Amino acid sequence: MIRLKDVEMEYENGTKAIKGITLTIEDGEFVFLVGPSGSGKSTIIKLLTGEVEPCAGRIMINGFSVSNISEKQIPLMRRTLGVIFQDFRLIEKKTVYDNLAFVMRAVGAPQKEIRKRIPYVLHLVDLEKKADSYPTELSGGEQQRVAIARALVNNPNTIIADEPTGNLDPERSLELMSLLVKINELGTTVVVVTHEKDLVDRFGKRVVTIDSGHVVNDSVGGYVGGHIHG
Amino acid sequence: MAKRHDFRYFFHEGLSNMFSHGFMSFAAIGITVACLLIMGTFTLVAVNANALLADLEQENEILAYVDDSYTEEQAKALQSQLEKVPNVASATYISKEEAMEDFKAQYPDEEMFQDLDPAILRDRFAIRMVDLKLQSQTVEKVKEVEGIAEVNAFEEIAGGFVTVRNVATVVCVALIAILFIVSVFIISNTIKLTTFDRREEIAIMRMVGATNGFIRWPFVYEGFMIGFLGAVISFFLQWALYEAVAQGVDTNDTLQLIRIIPFSQLWVPVAGVFAGAGILIGVGGSLSAIRKFLQV
Numbered sequence: 307m308i309r310l311k312d313v314e315m316e317y318e319n320g321t322k323a324i325k326g327i328t329l330t331i332e333d334g335e336f337v338f339l340v341g342p343s344g345s346g347k348s349t350i351i352k353l354l355t356g357e358v359e360p361c362a363g364r365i366m367i368n369g370f371s372v373s374n375i376s377e378k379q380i381p382l383m384r385r386t387l388g389v390i391f392q393d394f395r396l397i398e399k400k401t402v403y404d405n406l407a408f409v410m411r412a413v414g415a416p417q418k419e420i421r422k423r424i425p426y427v428l429h430l431v432d433l434e435k436k437a438d439s440y441p442t443e444l445s446g447g448e449q450q451r452v453a454i455a456r457a458l459v460n461n462p463n464t465i466i467a468d469e470p471t472g473n474l475d476p477e478r479s480l481e482l483m484s485l486l487v488k489i490n491e492l493g494t495t496v497v498v499v500t501h502e503k504d505l506v507d508r509f510g511k512r513v514v515t516i517d518s519g520h521v522v523n524d525s526v527g528g529y530v531g532g533h534i535h536g
Numbered sequence: 537m538a539k540r541h542d543f544r545y546f547f548h549e550g551l552s553n554m555f556s557h558g559f560m561s562f563a564a565i566g567i568t569v570a571c572l573l574i575m576g577t578f579t580l581v582a583v584n585a586n587a588l589l590a591d592l593e594q595e596n597e598i599l600a601y602v603d604d605s606y607t608e609e610q611a612k613a614l615q616s617q618l619e620k621v622p623n624v625a626s627a628t629y630i631s632k633e634e635a636m637e638d639f640k641a642q643y644p645d646e647e648m649f650q651d652l653d654p655a656i657l658r659d660r661f662a663i664r665m666v667d668l669k670l671q672s673q674t675v676e677k678v679k680e681v682e683g684i685a686e687v688n689a690f691e692e693i694a695g696g697f698v699t700v701r702n703v704a705t706v707v708c709v710a711l712i713a714i715l716f717i718v719s720v721f722i723i724s725n726t727i728k729l730t731t732f733d734r735r736e737e738i739a740i741m742r743m744v745g746a747t748n749g750f751i752r753w754p755f756v757y758e759g760f761m762i763g764f765l766g767a768v769i770s771f772f773l774q775w776a777l778y779e780a781v782a783q784g785v786d787t788n789d790t791l792q793l794i795r796i797i798p799f800s801q802l803w804v805p806v807a808g809v810f811a812g813a814g815i816l817i818g819v820g821g822s823l824s825a826i827r828k829f830l831q832v
């Protein structure tokens with residue numbers, strides 16, 4: 307479960323990106339986080355991953371209190387999250403398989419488990435045949451599916467995706483979003499930042515709209531607000 | 537989530553880190569070798585100078601000549617007085633006749649020396665000292681003993697070796713300190729380069745919840761390997777250098793009296809110190825490189 311209570315966040319240069327957000331996401335939910343460019347969506351993601359710290363309010367993530375978490379617990383908290391970015395962030399000199407093995411190894415998974423888990427996850431994202439390819443040999447959509455596989459491979463409680471379809475054409479975007487929905491149906495909480503109205507409308511999921519560091523709407527269904535692109 | 541130390545993984549990563557910067561790693565190993573070689577060479581010179589000093593302390597004697605007017609009885613009586621002088625370990629009486637025999641034995645081929653009258657020589661004491669460094673004071677004290685006419689000492693030789701040893705020690709300590717710092721600095725920069733190369737991987741590891749320890753280990757291994765390789769290479773170079781110098785001293789006539797300690801007696805401490813210092817330099821360098829890098 308993710309819970310933000312009266313959270314505020316200010317960057318070092320004085321930009322106040324989050325101006326008091328209260329938000330709860332239950333286990334198993336699928337939530338779209340939408341809003342215009344610069345409204346603070348990515349900052350919320352960074353608050354969830356512990357990349358930046360709130361200057362006020364409280365954040366609870368899967369049982370960890372991010373506001374007063376100890377240095378030692380941060381890695382454990384991060385293991386409950388799988389993060390996906392717009393720019394994929396795959397390691398280009400490693401194969402698809404090695405990209406996944408790399409993050410499993412990073413959390414101490416034994417070789418036996420790695421060999422068992424990777425084919426399963428690659429099957430889930432329909433990339434079994436690309437295990438030995440390098441990221442540069444794949445299309446954008448395939449690379450993003452590898453990124454999803456990587457986010458899933460350590461079996462996190464929650465998947466967080468910041469504009470995962472930003473670099474993809476509409477068809478690939480739809481495919482990818484459907485994949486995230488499928489993953490959600492298998493039991494993982496999914497939080498997706500996007501500003502693609504059409505996509506959001508199509509799925510009829512919970513939509514939280516952010517503007518200027520505030521939550522301006524939180525409802526199930528379509529995209530609220532007209533001034534989206536920026 | 538296993539907590540065991542993934543030795544094979546860290547070793548493999550550390551090794552591939554090292555090869556990803558072949559030239560820098562080569563430079564880092566080179567400077568470590570230079571540091572250890574200079575350190576080793578000066579230390580070995582100091583060790584040999586020390587051994588020589590110990591030899592001299594054993595063998596080098598002061599000769600105290602007894603006044604001609606003293607009878608043999610009177611002369612022998614001086615022994616107890618001489619042995620009371622501070623820093624005198626022993627005083628051995630040598631009569632004119634014994635001295636003459638020794639002298640003749642030294643020059644068996646010189647006809648003209650063979651029938652010399654012992655009367656031209658003086659009775660003497662061969663004095664050994666406790667501490668060679670105090671030789672000049674001891675000589676003064678021995679001169680003050682009534683009945684001792686003259687004292688003969690090999691001050692230059694002893695003094696020379698004391699100086700060599702002291703200079704070697706000072707230069708050694710200073711050089712080691714400087715080179716140590718330079719080596720750590722260069723290794724640190726080599727590893728900073730690797731951490732920069734690997735910043736994407738590090739970011740991903742951190743994102744998926746790798747511990748700081750896990751992220752650090754490959755760099756520590758890299759430093760360790762650089763230091764250890766440096767130590768191994770320097771050991772063999774040091775060995776070769778030592779044997780070459782020993783050979784040179786051995787075949788040089790004027791240096792005959794210098795006894796070089798065989799390397800077979802020294803290799804264990806040399807290997808130990810080199811490995812220890814190399815690893816210290818390598819791991820120190822890597823820790824200083826990643827200390828800053830891993831603060832988020």
Ligand SMILES: Nc1ncnc2c1ncn2[C@@H]1O[C@H](COP(=O)(O)OP(=O)(O)O)[C@@H](O)[C@H]1O
Nearest residue numbers: 317319321323342343344345346347348349350
């Ligand atoms: N690293 C940063 N330093 C300073 N200001 C930042 C930084 N990142 C984002 N901002 C500012 O914070 C606000 C919110 O940004 P962001 O969360 O990236 O918005 P979004 O993802 O919704 O486009 C914007 O005004 C942006 O300029």
Ligand SMILES: [Mg+2]
Nearest residue numbers: 347348349468
């Ligand atoms: Mg953003």
